[in-house]
Amino acid sequence: xxxxxxxxxxxxxxxxxxxxxxxxxxxxxxxxxxxxxxxxxxxxxxxxxxxxxxxxxxxxxxxxxxxxxxxxxxxxxxxxxxxxxxxxxxxxxxxxxxxxxxxxxxxxxxxxxxxxxxxxxxxxxxxxxxxxxxxxxxxxxxxxxxxxxxxxxxxxxxxxxxxxxxxxxxxxxxxxxxxxxxxxxxxxxxxxxxxxxxxxxxxxxxxxxxxxxxxxxxxxxxxxxxxxxxxxxxxxxxxxxxxxxxxxxxxxxxxxxxxxxxxxxxxxxxxxxxxxxxxxxxxxxxxxxxxxxxxxxxxxxxxxxxxxxxxxxxxxxxxxxxxxxxxxxxxxxxxxxxxxxxxxxxxxxxxxxxxxxxxxxxxxxxxxxxxxx
RNA sequence: UCCAAGGUAGCUCAAUGGUGGAGCACUCGGCUGUUAACCGAUAGGUUGUGGGUUCGAGCCCCACCCUUGGAG
Numbered sequence: 001x002x003x004x005x006x007x008x009x010x011x012x013x014x015x016x017x018x019x020x021x022x023x024x025x026x027x028x029x030x031x032x033x034x035x036x037x038x039x040x041x042x043x044x045x046x047x048x049x050x051x052x053x054x055x056x057x058x059x060x061x062x063x064x065x066x067x068x069x070x071x072x073x074x075x076x077x078x079x080x081x082x083x084x085x086x087x088x089x090x091x092x093x094x095x096x097x098x099x100x101x102x103x104x105x106x107x108x109x110x111x112x113x114x115x116x117x118x119x120x121x122x123x124x125x126x127x128x129x130x131x132x133x134x135x136x137x138x139x140x141x142x143x144x145x146x147x148x149x150x151x152x153x154x155x156x157x158x159x160x161x162x163x164x165x166x167x168x169x170x171x172x173x174x175x176x177x178x179x180x181x182x183x184x185x186x187x188x189x190x191x192x193x194x195x196x197x198x199x200x201x202x203x204x205x206x207x208x209x210x211x212x213x214x215x216x217x218x219x220x221x222x223x224x225x226x227x228x229x230x231x232x233x234x235x236x237x238x239x240x241x242x243x244x245x246x247x248x249x250x251x252x253x254x255x256x257x258x259x260x261x262x263x264x265x266x267x268x269x270x271x272x273x274x275x276x277x278x279x280x281x282x283x284x285x286x287x288x289x290x291x292x293x294x295x296x297x298x299x300x301x302x303x304x305x306x307x308x309x310x311x312x313x314x315x316x317x318x319x320x321x322x323x324x325x326x327x328x329x330x331x332x333x334x335x336x337x338x339x340x341x342x343x344x345x346x347x348x349x350x351x352x353x354x355x356x357x358x359x360x361x362x363x364x365x366x367x368x369x370x371x372x373x
Numbered sequence: 374u375c376c377a378a379g380g381u382a383g384c385u386c387a388a389u390g391g392u393g394g395a396g397c398a399c400u401c402g403g404c405u406g407u408u409a410a411c412c413g414a415u416a417g418g419u420u421g422u423g424g425g426u427u428c429g430a431g432c433c434c435c436a437c438c439c440u441u442g443g444a445g
Contacts, residue, residue: 041407046410098406099407102406250404269405270405271405271409275407275409276405277402316438332410
């Protein structure tokens with residue numbers, strides 16, 4: 001059987017676990033390692049698809065739970081699928097709603113069958129099951145569907161995490177069984193196991209046994225200290241096959257991206273660049289810039305002097321601060337575009353550095369310029 | 374000139390005669406498979422002025438100043 005999405009390993013870094021690869025999808029190739037901007041509700045908030053293309057985004061993430069509630073997956077099927085509906089002809093990965101099991105804590109109840117949600121929009125009741133999640137993602141027509149999982153909270157006791165990951169594994173089998181056309185869309189499995197090394201190993205073995213076209217590491221970056229996260233991540237990557245893409249879910253600060261790549265992760269996604277943009281913060285080559293701060297009131301220099309994005313080419317820090325303070329929508333647009341450009345460009349540089357066997361050097365240079373994260 | 378209603382944080386306003394608060398603004402912090410153009414924290418006061426009553430006054434009394442509306 002031919003999978004919709006395949007992974008081509010192009011080059012391994014000589015010193016670290018970093019690797020340069022390529023994902024082949026029904027909507028074009030994706031050069032890895034890659035950062036995927038998040039477009040939860042069928043839009044990367046405040047950024048036009050045209051701008052995303054200019055920035056160089058290769059693949060977007062969208063969300064099953066949110067699109068199911070509004071406007072409804074049947075409507076999107078009727079529109080010709082999510083790609084057409086949102087005018088994005090490059091690749092799309094859809095999350096399964098599994099993260100909402102975690103983030104909508106008070107609004108859901110987990111059972112073996114699935115998860116009962118109360119809509120955060122109108123309070124109505126809904127049942128999301130592995131079968132239902134796959135059905136919705138098939139209607140959306142994403143290139144990569146994620147398995148319906150439970151992202152366990154941190155901290156969580158061993159007993160809970162074990163129960164949770166075993167249920168997630170059973171759910172993965174049901175997702176695979178419900179998956180109708182693996183040649184049109186690929187299903188990625190998600191490893192869980194919290195911060196417990198042996199449970200991670202159990203989870204990894206269970207999902208790798210299904211021989212899926214890609215594997216994700218879930219349940220990290222949920223509030224645990226960075227050292228712990230990296231230690232767990234070390235173990236996780238080692239458990240995954242080298243001939244399949246590895247996706248670290250929910251990671252998006254520059255340091256975590258470098259650390260992930262260094263350990264052999266190929267894909268990342270995160271709301272952080274767009275969210276902090278809307279809240280008045282930018283990532284720049286010189287570090288984090290909280291543009292809302294009074295110190296930038298009369299700073300007429302560009303946000304990042306080393307950046308060639310639309311925002312940095314045309315506007316000053318003083319103007320960006322003014323827009324934010326004045327609650328102007330353009331503030332969210334310009335800062336979001338910049339932050340996505342920044343991370344996308346950073347990943348581009350990382351890929352190039354791996355090709356030229358100077359990943360570690362690039363990482364050092366980047367850290368030196370960026371300062372504390 | 375008279376009548377009325379008012380003067381409390383930068384702004385708009387709360388506060389039985391009993392420890393003067395809120396929202397917004399300001400300043401700062403946080404945000405990691407989006408419940409998030411969000412959340413949190415700090416700061417900010419001779420309660421228009423001067424007297425009086427009272428154990429105690431933003432609140433009651435007197436005078437004055439100022440604002441708004443009305444009448445002339």
